[in-house]
Amino acid sequence: MRLSRNELLFVALGAILGAIVAFAAKAGLVVRDGAFPPFVIVLLGLGLTELLVGYAAGRSPGTLVGMPARFLAFVTGVCVLLLGERYF
Numbered sequence: 001m002r003l004s005r006n007e008l009l010f011v012a013l014g015a016i017l018g019a020i021v022a023f024a025a026k027a028g029l030v031v032r033d034g035a036f037p038p039f040v041i042v043l044l045g046l047g048l049t050e051l052l053v054g055y056a057a058g059r060s061p062g063t064l065v066g067m068p069a070r071f072l073a074f075v076t077g078v079c080v081l082l083l084g085e086r087y088f
Helices: 005-028 038-057 068-088
Strands: none
Touching: 005 038, 005 068, 038 068
């Protein structure tokens, strides 16, 4: 399966969100074992971004990015989050 440009940008956004949340966790802004874990912040960030871009483009949000790209973006974001918490 080939990913489109929009899907590749969405995967890159997942990695960027993972890095941002990792920096926030290292700074103490996000509690790692709290009621709202960091991976949920990555997931909500991806969802809200897709909603906002879909609204701005005038298309329904489900048509912008395919499900395999969503899954890859989430996994990439969580992996960057876990590595970032350890090495940043």
